[in-house]
Amino acid sequence: MxxxxxxxxxxxxxxxxxxxxxxxxxxxxxxxxxxxxxxxxxxxxxxxxxxxxxxxxxxxxxxxxxxxxxxxxxxxxxxxxxxxxxxxxxxxxxxxxxxxxxxxxxxxxxxxxxxxxxxxxxxxxxxxxxxxxxxxxxxxxxxxxAFKALDERLVFYLKRHVQVSGEEIRLSHQQIATELNSSREVISRLLKKLEQTKAITLHRNYIEVHDLELF
Amino acid sequence: MxxxxxxxxxxxxxxxxxxxxxxxxxxxxxxxxxxxxxxxxxxxxxxxxxxxxxxxxxxxxxxxxxxxxxxxxxxxxxxxxxxxxxxxxxxxxxxxxxxxxxxxxxxxxxxxxxxxxxxxxxxxxxxxxxxxxxxxxxxxxxxxxAFKALDERLVFYLKRHVQVSGEEIRLSHQQIATELNSSREVISRLLKKLEQTKAITLHRNYIEVHDLELF
DNA sequence: CATCAACTGTAACAACTGTCACTGAACTAC
DNA sequence: GTAGTTCAGTGACAGTTGTTACAGTTGATG
The missing domain is CATH 2.60.120.10 (Jelly Rolls)
Known part of the structure; x- marks a missing residue:
């Protein structure tokens, strides 16, 4: 031991x-x-x-x-x-x-x-x-x-998450909103936009990250 | 020497x-x-x-x-x-x-x-x-x-300035805007509001601080 | 299966901030 | 004094974010 x-x-x-x-x-x-x-x-x-x-x-x-x-x-x-x-x-x-x-x-x-x-x-x-x-x-x-709008901060946040715990991010939209000091609806909106660009796929309670490098 | x-x-x-x-x-x-x-x-x-x-x-x-x-x-x-x-x-x-x-x-x-x-x-x-x-x-x-709106940040900024260089703040609105990463017009607007509460007096190229403690 | 809770999607609206356009005031240099 | 420059004030408008309200989905539990 x-x-x-x-x-x-x-x-x-x-x-x-x-x-x-x-x-x-x-x-x-x-x-x-x-x-x-x-x-x-x-x-x-x-x-x-x-x-x-x-x-x-x-x-x-x-x-x-x-x-x-x-x-x-x-x-x-x-x-x-x-x-x-x-x-x-x-x-x-x-x-x-x-x-x-x-x-x-x-x-x-x-x-x-x-x-x-x-x-x-x-x-x-x-x-x-x-x-x-x-x-x-x-x-x-x-x-x-200081310098970035919320959409960019969200991407920065997701990237950091991928670094520490892989491409499957097990968080609810509410948890993300809290850590970015924002609100759930706004995060949902922005994540949806990201999904439309095929950078991520949304699921219940987790997010699958494909490619965030372009952002 | x-x-x-x-x-x-x-x-x-x-x-x-x-x-x-x-x-x-x-x-x-x-x-x-x-x-x-x-x-x-x-x-x-x-x-x-x-x-x-x-x-x-x-x-x-x-x-x-x-x-x-x-x-x-x-x-x-x-x-x-x-x-x-x-x-x-x-x-x-x-x-x-x-x-x-x-x-x-x-x-x-x-x-x-x-x-x-x-x-x-x-x-x-x-x-x-x-x-x-x-x-x-x-x-x-x-x-x-992270937590404060621009008006509060401005007060925080002014207070800090008073601490290091006294109640007469020798800065243009543009300089303040730059240091807060905002724009001149917005800072002018907010300063004007502060002046209306008698917390400060505005002059060309300097601001006279009376009392910011309430904010 | 029925129910409930948690999670997600969306629309409408409000507030704040940034931008544009323009005006006038104050100072500087000639 | 005049022209030019910098600074400040202000209104109109646009974009972003937060808020409210509500509906639909998923999953767990009995």
Whole structure:
């Protein structure tokens, strides 16, 4: 069991040095998360850094009125950059993190995250790389909201979904509308238009993506 | 002259330890920037970390068609987080940085930024704090674009401007429209509405802000 | 099979934003 | 002062998105 776990960590985080792997195994908690469970809520204190071992997480923003929009997805081998950015003093989360699929996460206590930065070069690099990657993804999301009309944002959203979970997108129109902070009717309308161009086929509860490259 | 410079750095970056100050003075370049000058362009290679000693910089995003929108302002004592995030390999800038006022910047060569992280605790903390602060500001900007109508975004924009440069906002309607990725006529219309509520007074080339707290 | 709930399709309408066209006011340079 | 330029104000109109209202479809359950 423990050997399996170690193999799995090595597989998802091949860049970590041996000593770091040892510390992770010794000091952190592995947790299984059900689909739909919330891992982090806005306003909640962050006490651990989250590493994703298996499954799929979505990171999104929610405002006072319950509106939300998707920031990005985290795949196995990724970490939640924001949870690494909190220093010793307790910081509150600015974001929501929810499991899209049943997932396995590693929880590293905050004080270790800090310590490891100077202790392990591979950890340091991982943290920097994570920051940067997430910042870039956030900028892309920002671009799509700022510069693009909803039809283009929808295509951008579908493409990203294909990347993380294949050509069969198992979502209702309502779910998509929520993640884009729009409304169901509008999304239905736009999806219908996309279907007419043969880029996708609509079904109940899932969308089949043929080719979105032209958009 | 050099003593003046050191005093100035100490004033803007009081948290830096002595040894770090020494290295900054010895190894980095001080540069004077004229109002309107571009310090970093999208696609350009980043070779230095930028610390702001005096003046005011704006950090914004620009798309292929020349549309832009404001991400945030940098004030003296701040640093460009993105320019710190680049590791040894040459990374291209994802953003534009331009001087809003005549400014003094410190350019720290990339390899030192990296080195100092492990060498100086105060530098390390500064970098982490900068990342975090910028990420939060970016999230706020994102919120305002995603959740708010243009009238609210305009108020948010004006408020931020008051924070960095006082109650007299020296901008034309066209400049505001550009930074919000909107159009001049629309901004004029909304500003006029705001003026009618006595929150602001409009003049040629500047706006006088009385009270925006209600919005 | 009957019923119910969730999901999807659509039409009509309203609100917001962007665009076009034009006017006038303020400042600049000669 | 005059001409030219930049800036601001305004009305009309078009396109996009959100809202309301309702109908039809699918799938689950008893």
């Amino acid at each position: 423990d050997t399996n776990l170690k193999d799995n960590i090595v597989k998802q985080f091949p860049q970590f040095e041996q000593a770091l792997l040892g510390e992770i195994l010794a000091q952190s908690t592995i947790k299984h998360i059900e689909e739909g469970d919330e891992i982090l809520r806005t306003g909640q204190y962050i006490r651990s850094t989250i590493l994703l071992l298996g499954g799929l997480l979505k990171v999104y923003r929610e405002d006072d009125e319950g509106n939300e929009f998707l920031m990005y997805y985290l795949e196995p081998g990724n970490a939640c950059a924001l949870s690494m950015m909190c220093t010793a003093r307790d910081e509150k989360s600015q974001i929501m993190v929810k499991a899209v699929l049943p997932s396995e996460i590693i929880l590293v206590p905050q004080h270790l995250t800090e310590l490891w930065l100077s202790k392990f070069k591979s950890w340091h690099n991982f943290v920097i790389a994570s920051y940067r990657q997430r910042f870039e993804e956030l900028l892309q999301t920002l671009d799509s909201i | 050099d003593t003046n410079l050191k005093d100035n750095i100490v004033k803007q970056f009081p948290q830096f330890e002595q040894a770090l100050l020494g290295e900054i003075l010895a190894q980095s370049t001080i540069k004077h920037i004229e109002e309107g000058d571009e310090i970093l362009r999208t696609g350009q290679y980043i070779r230095s970390t930028i610390l702001l000693l005096g003046g005011l910089l704006k950090v914004y995003r620009e798309d292929d068609e020349g549309n832009e929108f404001l991400m945030y302002y940098l004030e003296p004592g701040n640093a460009c987080a993105l320019s710190m995030m680049c590791t040894a390999r040459d990374e291209k800038s994802q953003i534009m940085v331009k001087a809003v006022l005549p400014s003094e910047i410190i350019l720290v060569p990339q390899h030192l930024t990296e080195l100092w992280l492990s060498k100086f605790k105060s530098w390390h903390n500064f970098v982490i704090a900068s990342y975090r602060q910028r990420f939060e500001e970016l999230l706020q900007t994102l919120d305002s674009i």
